Amino acid sequence: MKNIILFVFLLVTSIINEVTAQEHEDHHTFFRENSVTVSLGAGFNDEVSHLGLNSRFYYNVSENICFGPEMTWFKLSNGNIIETNFVLHYIFETPLVGIYPVVGSNYTKENLETETHDNWNLVFGVGIHRNFRNFGCFAEYTQKRFTHFENIFNLGLMYTIHY
Structure with a gap:
């Protein structure tokens, strides 16, 4: 009797999940409207030649438009660099x-042993990503321009939260 109840429970659960999945079909490139995506990855800045830790928090306005802040932290032998971006895709x-263009602004703060520098820049670039239900992965190339000219490469994983 336990096996029959367990079987019926699993069958009903799988049917409900299938119906829910059909109502909200996840797409391999687009996001659900009014969802939030968080991500964690690695960044490489060619000027300092170090790997950094990258995190992001995007609000998905529509299925193909998102915006939000990003932060990358680079640890150097004589201090650290914190880059904060606000971008639109x-x-x-x-x-x-x-495939998406990256456009936004950047604030960089260099905390070195003997001095501290900060500056504002523009950010331009291109990225690719792939969704696997709520999870995904991305790769980006961006350039900082204005005060500094730097090439930045990012790779990471993301998770989308649906409301």
């Missing part, structure tokens, strides 16, 4: 990945 669908 518009996602273009391809059969395998989403």
Whole structure:
């Protein structure tokens, strides 16, 4: 009798999950409207030649438009660098990945042993990502321009929270 009850419970649960999945089909490149995406990854800055820790928090306004803050922390032998970006993405669908331009602003603070520097820059670049239900991965190339000219590469994992 326990096995029959367990079987019926699992069957009903799987049917409910299937119906819910059909109502809210996850897309391989687009996000659900009014969802939030958080991510963690690695960043590489060619000027300092160090790996850094990158985190992001994006609000997905529509299925192909998102914006939000990013922060990358680089540990140096004589201090650290914190880069904070506020960016906007518009996602273009391809059969395998989403491709998006990166446009935004950057604030960089260099905390060195003997001195501290800070500056504002513009950020431009391009990225790709792929969704696997709520999880995903991304790769980006961006340039900082204005006060400094730097090339930055980011790789990471993301998780989307649906409301």
